[in-house]
Amino acid sequence: MKLKNHILIQYLYRRRILLLLGSFFTIVDIIVGYVYQLPLERALLTIAMSGFVTIIVSIFDFYHFYQTHTKLKLLFKQENFEPSALPKNRGLIEKDYQKIIQKMYDHLQQLENNSLQSEQEILDYFTTWVHQIKVPISALHLILQDQKEEISDELDEQLFKIDQYVNLILQYVRLGSSSTDYHFQEVNLDDLIRENIKKYAPSFIRKNLALQYDPINFHIVSDPKWLSFVIEQLLSNALKYTDQGSISIYLKNQALVIEDTGIGILAEDLPRIGERNFTGFTGRQHKSATGIGFYLSKQILQKLGHHITLSSEPKKGTQVFIHFDEEEILTK
Known part of the structure; x- marks a missing residue:
C-alpha cells in the first residue's frame, strides 16, 4: 500500500503543471461568474463536468503510468535484456530516450564481441604455445630416462617443475576466460x-618424505579436471615447503585435508593467503614463491561451489581443507 501511495505521489508530481493549470482556470471561472453575476449553478456544473472528465482521463493515464513503472522495475531486476523489451514509447522524448538506449546497447554489444574475440585469441595463443613447449620438454624427459647419473635426476626434477609452470600459465588464462565451461559429474x-600422488612420486622419493594416505571412498559432484588441478597445486605447495617429515591426505568432517610438516605460515599472513600475488613471510624466505597456485585454487573452488580454508603454525606445518556442501556429497 505504501508503495502504491508513493507511486501516486510521483504521478501527481509529474502532472503538477496540469493540476495547477486546472485549479487556476477553475478559480478564474468562479471569479468571472461572480464578477458578471452569473448563476452559481453554471459555474458548479462546469467544474463538475470538467472534474469528471479529468478524473476519468487521469485514471487511465495513471494506470498506464503504473504499468510502465512496474515493467521497468522487472526489467531492472534482470541481468540482461534488449531495448526492444522496454515499454512502448508514448511521446517524442521517450522515443528519443529509447533511440539513445538502443545506440548504447549496440555499442556495448560491439565492445563485448571485440573483447570476447580478443580473449579467445589470447587463449588460443597460450594453448598453442603450451602444446608447442611441451614437445621439447617431453623430448628432454625421454633423453634423461636413458641416463643414470644423479645429475640426470636433478634435471628431470627441474623439467617437471617447468612442465608445472607451463600448465599453471594455461590454467590461469583459462580461469579468466568467459568461454571456460565446467562439466559437473x-x-x-x-x-x-x-x-596426483603418482605424478609427484619422484618428488617424494627425492626429498625422502613419507606419504600417509589411505583410500577415503568419498564421492562428490564436481568438475574432475579442475578439482584435480586444485589438488595438484595443494600437493605441490606441500612438497615445496616441506623438507622433512611427512605429507598426509585424509578426510575430516566431510572435507578433504592435505597436511604437511613444513615451514608453516605466520598468523598475520593467514587472512591474506589466496590474494593475488601475495606471498607474505614465505615469499621472503623462498624467492620462488609466487602465491599464484593457491590463488588459482581458491578461485577455481569458488566456481565449483566448494571452498577452502587454512590452519597453520610456523615450523609445525599447514593443513589445507577443501570443504564440500551437503548437496554435493554422494558418499557419506
Missing part, C-alpha cells in the same frame, strides 16, 4: 588423489 576423490 560424479567424482571419486580417490581417483584424483592417486593420479
